[in-house]
Amino acid sequence: MRKTFHPLLGLWRTVPALRSPAVRRVLLKQIYFTSNQAAYLVALIGFALGAIVVLQLHDVYGQSWESSLRVLGRLGMNELAPLLGSLIMVARSASAVASELANMRANGEFRCLSRHGIDVVEYLLLPRVLGMTVSAVVLSGCMALFALVGGIIFSAGWDAGYQIAQVERMVQPGWILVCLGKSAVFGFSAGVFACGVGLITKPLPTELPKAASRAVFIGILMLFIIDFVWSLIL
Amino acid sequence: MTVPHGEAVADWVDMLADEAQKQWFGRVAVLDAAATLISNLRVWENLILPVWRRDNVPLAALEESVNSVFDLAQVAQVQREKLVMQLPAVLDKAERRLVILLRSVLIGPACVIFEEDQWHDLAARTRDSPHARLFARLQQSDCLIVVGPSPAPDGFGRVAIVERG
Numbered sequence: 150m151r152k153t154f155h156p157l158l159g160l161w162r163t164v165p166a167l168r169s170p171a172v173r174r175v176l177l178k179q180i181y182f183t184s185n186q187a188a189y190l191v192a193l194i195g196f197a198l199g200a201i202v203v204l205q206l207h208d209v210y211g212q213s214w215e216s217s218l219r220v221l222g223r224l225g226m227n228e229l230a231p232l233l234g235s236l237i238m239v240a241r242s243a244s245a246v247a248s249e250l251a252n253m254r255a256n257g258e259f260r261c262l263s264r265h266g267i268d269v270v271e272y273l274l275l276p277r278v279l280g281m282t283v284s285a286v287v288l289s290g291c292m293a294l295f296a297l298v299g300g301i302i303f304s305a306g307w308d309a310g311y312q313i314a315q316v317e318r319m320v321q322p323g324w325i326l327v328c329l330g331k332s333a334v335f336g337f338s339a340g341v342f343a344c345g346v347g348l349i350t351k352p353l354p355t356e357l358p359k360a361a362s363r364a365v366f367i368g369i370l371m372l373f374i375i376d377f378v379w380s381l382i383l
Numbered sequence: 384m385t386v387p388h389g390e391a392v393a394d395w396v397d398m399l400a401d402e403a404q405k406q407w408f409g410r411v412a413v414l415d416a417a418a419t420l421i422s423n424l425r426v427w428e429n430l431i432l433p434v435w436r437r438d439n440v441p442l443a444a445l446e447e448s449v450n451s452v453f454d455l456a457q458v459a460q461v462q463r464e465k466l467v468m469q470l471p472a473v474l475d476k477a478e479r480r481l482v483i484l485l486r487s488v489l490i491g492p493a494c495v496i497f498e499e500d501q502w503h504d505l506a507a508r509t510r511d512s513p514h515a516r517l518f519a520r521l522q523q524s525d526c527l528i529v530v531g532p533s534p535a536p537d538g539f540g541r542v543a544i545v546e547r548g
Contacts, residue, residue: 168439169435169436169439170435170439171432171435171436171439172436249423252422253421253422253423256419256422257393257415257417257419258419258420258421258422260393260397260419261413261415261419261420261421262421263397263400263401264396264397264400264401264404264411264413264415264496265400265409265411265412265413265432265433265490266404266408266409266411266433266436266437267432267433267436272436
């Protein structure tokens with residue numbers, strides 16, 4: 150295990166490499182492909198999620214609209230948005246990262262970079278892990294925001310303006326921090342494991358497709374394990 | 384340098400490149416037999432990557448350098464514009480070799496390491512081709528190493544490091 154993830158263990162030491170525009174370019178591309186292209190999907194799912202939660206709480210469990218929105222705020226920020234936002238990111242991007250790295254390694258591109266004095270950890274792994282961390286935060290934030298919007302619109306209808314003005318009743322600053330912090334941990338974990346799977350995959354054509362499914366499976370599993378541990382501790 | 388067949392050649396090239404990088408960081412060009420390029424970068428990004436990572440210079444300055452290397456190779460404007468925007472996957476073998484030659488000259492290498500197959504292919508090209516012009520420029524480097532399984536030809540020892548000047 151240590152040998153497998155060895156390059157990733159020293160990841161923190163490579164952070165100064167972000168001063169290089171070449172490394173920053175890879176990071177920005179990673180953020181673009183991972184979060185920007187998924188933002189519409191996440192916004193749509195978040196909107197539907199907010200509406201579903203509020204309607205269920207009101208219609209099925211007899212909660213008032215105000216109470217339903219407060220539950221949505223807490224549940225959405227603390228649990229649903231970080232988990233679902235990160236889940237969508239893992240499903241879309243973990244497989245791409247793992248298979249891309251496995252392919253590059255099989256084609257001798259790691260070797261080519263190293264021979265030209267370019268550190269693979271700095272140039273390939275750091276931007277991918279950071280990119281997935283930032284993307285998880287962005288996507289979770291986007292999902293939380295649109296879930297609130299969906300909930301407000303479906304509960305208040307034309308009076309949505311009033312609910313928006315009273316938003317502090319639904320969301321507390323601490324919950325926002327929990328949402329962003331949790332999604333950052335989820336994103337970092339997903340990035341590390343996706344890169345790890347890309348690194349451990351044998352450089353054989355038959356192994357490359359397996360890397361994609363393995364990365365998604367491990368990524369999702371780790372999300373739930375971390376969420377479970379988080380719930381136990383905090 | 385004479386080494387056994389197969390993977391050993393690549394391992395020796397790795398080792399030599401590693402040592403050379405310690406002495407001339409960022410000024411080492413490696414021309415492998417497979418003409419490896421980074422598959423998710425366009426040709427122009429492949430060309431500038433080693434220099435960009437080493438010097439952190441603005442892209443405008445790098446563009447001038449790239450143009451001067453194309454001028455040295457005497458590649459037609461239309462052909463170079465088409466080439467730089469392509470992904471490595473669509474390049475044929477000759478184009479890949481041209482790109483790694485361009486990349487190597489752009490580095491301004493103090494040390495050039497060839498895998499033997501690449502060396503033979505380039506040495507066999509006619510003098511008025513872009514490949515030959517760039518190959519000639521690389522041969523002017525301070526340190527030139529050819530790694531392969533064949534016995535060293537006349538004039539070379541088992542380990543041959545060609546030094547100029």
